[in-house]
Amino acid sequence: MNEYSFVGKPVPRPDAPDKVAGRALYIHDLKRPGMLYGKIKYSEHAHAKILNIDTSKAERLPGVRAVITAYNTPEVRFGFIRDNIALKKEKVRQFRDEVAAVAAIDPEIAEEALELIKVEYEELPGVFDPEEALKEGAPLIHETDPQGRPKKDNWVPVSWKFNAGDVEEAKKKAKYIAEDYLETPPILHASLGTSGCIAEFDLQGNLIIYTKTQIPFLAQNDFNRALASMGLKGKNTRVIVPTLGGSFGSGLDTHGYEYIAILLAYKTGRPVKIVLDREEESKTLSPRQSTRTKILQGCDENGRLLFREVRMLLDNGAYTSWGATTPSVMMLPISSIYRVPNVFYEARHVYTNNTYCQAMRGYGNPQAAWAIETNLDHLAEEANIDPLDMRLINKNIPDDISPMGLRITTCGMEECLKAVAQKLNWKEKRGKGRNKARGVGIACLFHVGGSGRVYRSDGTGVILKIDDFGYATVVTGAIEMGQGLVAALTVATAEALGVTPDRVMVVTGDTATCPWDVGTHASRGAFTACNAVIMAAQKAREKIFQLAAEHFLNRVNFKLSQMKKKDPNFQIPDLGINRPLEPEDFELKENVLYLRSQPQNKYLRMGLDELIREAHFKEQGTMIITEAFYDPCNQMLDKDTCIGNLSATYIFGAQGAEVEVDLETGHVKILKYVAAHDVGKVLNRHSILGQIYGGAVQGLGFALSEEYKRDKGRMLNPNFLDYKILSANDLSFPIEVELVETMDKEGPFGAKGVGEPGLVAVAPAIANAVYDATGIRINSLPLSPEKIALSVRRLKKE
């Protein structure tokens, strides 16, 4: 194994000092000269015709600079299938629909102006349940598709189907079959920093937008289309991304408020800032979609899985985001976690008058894992096999190809399962604590670990430049959203180039200066950007060594002659070099260039900066700037069969919990939580642990307390008072993490992506532990105290 200088060592995050000092600048902190503040007026109904919008009073309010509606602005279409428009015309389809917006000199005036806008509606019957929405005679959410063709039903024209082997045949052969119907609620990303943007135009009609996004380049594309709709065809957008303040997938789409800020900025000719407050963020940003899943798995008498059948109905809400593609990622575990030959999977999205949904950390996998892993425990019970053994029997193995065509290279699933079992003392504890309402549960995860090709390009570009002082600047389109991209890139650059981490500066988040990147999602940031920077560093080293071959010895001889001048007693040593030096003769490590043949010779060592200056400050001098574009060796899914190797490598893990359930109040007390993850290789221990702890605790919220609650499309808990993310007080138990290194050959230094997997397996692990403790299966998340206590109570009565 390589001996690394920085990879795997505790290198502090370069972005941390500014953040703890309050110096990092988020969208909330940015101001532009002459800036106005925008506010949006939302629908008062889930489904209604707009009869009239009267903005006259708002327009007269002192301090107001513009009031816009669909009736005085060009139509700006957006969304994954372009079924959404920035300002609604004729009809509203959800409570968060934008009907008007104001720009004013301060946010309070803008808010007062909103209250002066009067909208007349004619309420229409709404539909809030995906199954109801499919019934004959259900209200139509969209009368036409985005192309203007009439629509007859509420199906979203995006559906997913995968079929391998013969599930019906396998059902006949199966000795044991378990069937479940499992649900998950919508979940808020709940980033502590809310969303917002500042839009402004230059006098050539180009847009500059500072915005909280994970996809600056796809956003540039979206916004350029919006400019075209506004009569500014051919004009360009510069997207600048401030410090993000958490995102978790909420920045994977462009949003209504961004288009509204653009329209207001164009109308007023001034920069316009829109920042959502917490209530707005909760109500008007798209949550993780809710799922209803019917799942069957079957096995033979030895517990070997024979088939898996999954049918999912997804409540799309009123419009369609990139979230419509999450079934492609759900498909990975559904087709490929554990070795299962026969698989059927179908996922369909339905329009309703609920808020429209988008992807969130895990990209559908938490919902899929919830179904697979709880149903697998059910099957294990049917077959009278220990759930741990069930998983070991069917475990994924290295160098395997799954029915979906996923090429599994490295795979640490077995090590992870064993680590969790050992840390939980599984064999001693499982099935033995029910008299004390104590139990243990386990669940596995399978996720993309080498990016995921959901867009035609899955690439990341990097520019690497080295300045006169030996500092390496890495410029990339990948985004730091808190996950540790900058830290990972710093370490990777230092290691790959041969400089110390303090000589690395990372610049991100500006489409005008940074090379293209598809976006920071799919746990791909570090994987692709580090691979790109390794390529760029390799190129830089080649150039450095070429320059060294040219200049190194001249410089050494010059310095020796200078020393002789200063001190006549100085004896110029015999350097023992009797041939011209070649690039291959050199090595660069920790900022120092030296000869491989004489690494210790102090006369033959030179700072990188010194060489660079030598090459730079002369006639026809040169500088070192390299670039690389890394596009992983993965495939887009075939659009008919859904077969394709979506990711360059896959990540595996197992998580488990020991819990004690208060049968009276229904509270689940976690005694211990264990997570074992195949991470390929640890680039930065602190960062990886942070991702796993953070993912696990988000997963615990998903498992136990988080739920977007609504009544006929209206959100009931748009605040932290009633949308319960966990606080430090809820975490009075140890979280033990085991990092399994499988050294993936596609990964940078062997590393796999690690951003999302932490939360994928949590909910089923907890549900399985609760079952072990109580014999009760709750089939819908969250496993709230209320659901558990009332189930116990009903069980007692029976």
Next chain:
Amino acid sequence: MKRVVHFTLNGFEVEQEIESHKMLLDLLREKFELTGTKEGCGQGECGACTVLVDGLAVNACLFPALEVEGRSVTTVEGLIGEGGRLHPIQEAFVEAGAVQCGFCMPGMVMSAKALLDETPNPTEEEIRRGISGNLCRCTGYVQIVDAIKLASQKLKGDGRG
């Protein structure tokens, strides 16, 4: 209605005119451009706006600006020493890997300061209770608790509060 408020801000006597319905958070961010103090929820649930008023941690989003009259306010910016030297608590957060998106950090650091000022050797439970008014969506709190333990040790060696 505009009124004038006089108080001590990060060690300096200041006076400022402000509309009387504004909160301390507005005063700090808008009038003094101290944007280190963040607004995460505006309703006293998340703690991102935690500052110290006469040494006590409060949510600046729910603290009327005029109520700081004659009082002493410390914000995250007030912890920074000469030449941008981080406070030992801030150093500990960096070293323990407790920082991700960073939005909750200024408030978290201020709650840690309030806790350690009063309880220099907190138990893990006291730490968790001490930061229970500060939500973090990224870290799962584990490394934050580690950081505060580390800060407690650092402060013992350092001699400054």
Next chain:
Amino acid sequence: MNRFDYIIPKDLEEAISLVKGYGLEARYVAGGTDLLVRLKQRALRVNYLVSLRRIGELKGISRENGSVRIGGMTTFREILRSEIVQSHLPVLIEASKVLANPQVRNVATISGNICNAAPSADSLPPLMVLGATLTLRGPEGDRTIPLEDFFEGPGKTRKANDEVLLGLSVRMPDQETRFSFQKIGRVSQDIAIVNGAIAISLEKEEVRSVRLVLGAVAPVPLRLRGVEERLTGQRLTGHLLDEAQKMAEKEVQPISDVRASEEYRRHLSGVVVRRLIEKASGIEDL
């Protein structure tokens, strides 16, 4: 939030005359942790907020003639640190500990918790079982009112808009009376789904007297008189506890809301009553 004028009066007299003068356009504000949230949510509009925060005579905790007196503007932080409360009213400490979070406890006051009249307020069940009496001062002078008679509904009390809650007074409990407090939320830090407190005095496992109050199960903090009556004079047995638990489920009048269903609140009411009795009496697993 609408633009209101925030006024800091120099003394109580000025405060009262301001609110009397502005009438319903004005409100007193204590710590503001509840009122300001409602203003921000636009659930409430006012034109004037008159601050009580700097009025010295509203602060402090003292012992007077066998009673503990707590000034209205005493914060929960101060209550938690008060030796008087710690030694004489530990049940109020228990409730104060789980009330919101440190930042809120540093500014939220006992008068705010009482006057906002949230049915779920954590300090109310303990204060009610302690038999607290409130003293109000208005333009017409002072009056006292038992806490138990103070509430009319969620957010509604017998306090006139221009009256200030000067403070409350609690007779120091005798040695025989034992107390306990319970709070159930969805997560560790939450508004109570059900909370409750009990004051019970026993003689050889026989209940001599009992006061039992549950919060968040009715429009006002609710005294469970039916359960109290059933318990009084009886020996504490497992059977009696079962009965008390069932009676409590019936006696409460909870609603369903975003935090819990009526069914769950009824169920928890029984659990809380049982646990209150067990914890206070020191008898478990009857």
